Amino acid sequence: MIIEKEYKEAILNGNISLAESLAKKAIDDNLEINLVIDQFSEAIREAGDLFEEGEFFLPELMRSAEAMKAAMAILEPKIMESKEDRFLGKIVIGTIEGDIHDIGKTLVAAIMSAEGFEVFDLGADVPVDKFIDKAEEVGAQLICISALLTTTMVGQKRLIDNLKKRNIRDKYKILIGGAPVSRKWVEEIGADGSAENAVSAVKLARKLLEV
Ligand code: B12
Structure with missing residues (x-):
């Protein structure tokens, strides 16, 4: 470009x-x-x-x-x-612990919200269990985890592992994103998908949730 x-x-x-x-x-x-x-x-x-x-x-x-x-x-x-007047579901989003990069995450949150999702944005440097607790509290369908550092992306894996430990992995679709995230990493940690920008993130969210 x-x-x-x-x-x-x-x-x-x-x-x-x-x-x-x-x-x-x-x-x-x-x-x-x-x-x-x-x-x-x-x-x-x-x-x-x-x-x-x-x-x-x-x-x-x-x-x-x-x-x-x-x-x-x-x-x-x-x-x-340009917010759509509809309700597509609830999303919990944040940047993983140890990571303060929030520009991309905030953009994804804004576009998800404009599309018609109710978005719970936890901000940056968010502990793994805070994502899970919030998702449980509000009855979210989707958890979105942003990580911009190769050192913090392991938190994305930890979050999925903790969901499994709590026997609630299947309750949620998990999207991960951020510059270091690759297709291989998505598969390795068992996430549901990734997107390289906010517009594709919304498309994928709608596809996964069938809304
Ligand atoms: C801006 C920036 C900063 C700012 C952050 C300000 C802020 N409030 O966000 C500041 C200056 C504070 C910063 C600090 C640091 N940074 Co920095 N930073 C960047 C930079 C240049 C741009 C990131 C950005 O905002 N991009 C613009 C947005 C719009 O794009 P995005 O974040 O990629 O998000 C899009 C997609 O990825 C996707 N997406 C994002 N999240 C999600 C989530 C989901 C679920 C989905 C589906 C999609 C999705 O959609 C978004 C919108 O289109 C990147 C370079 C890069 N190539 O990413 C380095 C970079 C990430 N930083 C880097 C580093 C090293 C650091 C520091 C460690 C530096 C230091 N020595 O202190 C610290 C980290 C501090 C910490 N603990 O987090 C490295 C990381 C290297 C690595 N491999 O880990 C990078 C890659 C720079 C580099 N090339 O060296 N940084």
Whole structure:
């Protein structure tokens, strides 16, 4: 995907006001919100690549993330404006313990909610059992676990193992996601699926729950 220069500039320079004005302009110009989010997402991934290559240090990555979050704060209410007037089921979502990456998870939650799911967003750094307890409490059908670090994705496995120990694995569909998640990992831990972006996550959720 080609990232438009301005989006790249806003995120890579951690320019919050430029990121905000691009988001506002996108809304004013009636651009397709998902495509705008894709632009910002690609730009932040590029920041991640620069960090990995040692071109960016943590403070720069953090500034990029702040610019991304500022843009998302403007775009997310727009997603909710198109909220469907229907109830498709209940979803518990969060980022796994030890992991504070919440931009992608929040996006998945917003799009699920706009589609008509009731979403219980537990935030980031969520202990495994908190997902399960919440799902039991609200009678959810789907548990969505985000992990962005290779060191925290083991929590996705632990959650499924704990469901099995409590003899309630079959009560829920489990979707996992985040940059390090592969098809192989989905199979290895016995999750029901994964999606590489929020729009495919919603499609898969509807397919799995047959709603
Ligand atoms: C932004 C960012 C940060 C921000 C996070 C801000 C925040 N509040 O979220 C800050 C600067 C704080 C940060 C910190 C760290 N980060 Co960081 N970070 C990133 C970065 C650049 C982008 C992540 C992001 O927001 N992407 C944009 C969103 C829209 O995309 P997404 O998260 O992938 O989500 C989409 C899909 O994955 C999917 N999805 C996501 N969740 C789910 C869940 C389900 C159920 C489903 C179905 C789908 C789904 O849908 C989403 C929407 O389309 C990534 C690079 C990358 N390639 O991912 C590195 C990255 C994840 N970080 C990395 C690292 C190492 C760290 C730190 C450990 C650095 C450090 N030394 O301290 C810390 C971790 C702290 C912690 N304990 O969590 C590494 C991880 C390497 C690894 N293999 O584990 C990466 C890959 C960078 C790199 N290339 O080195 N980070």
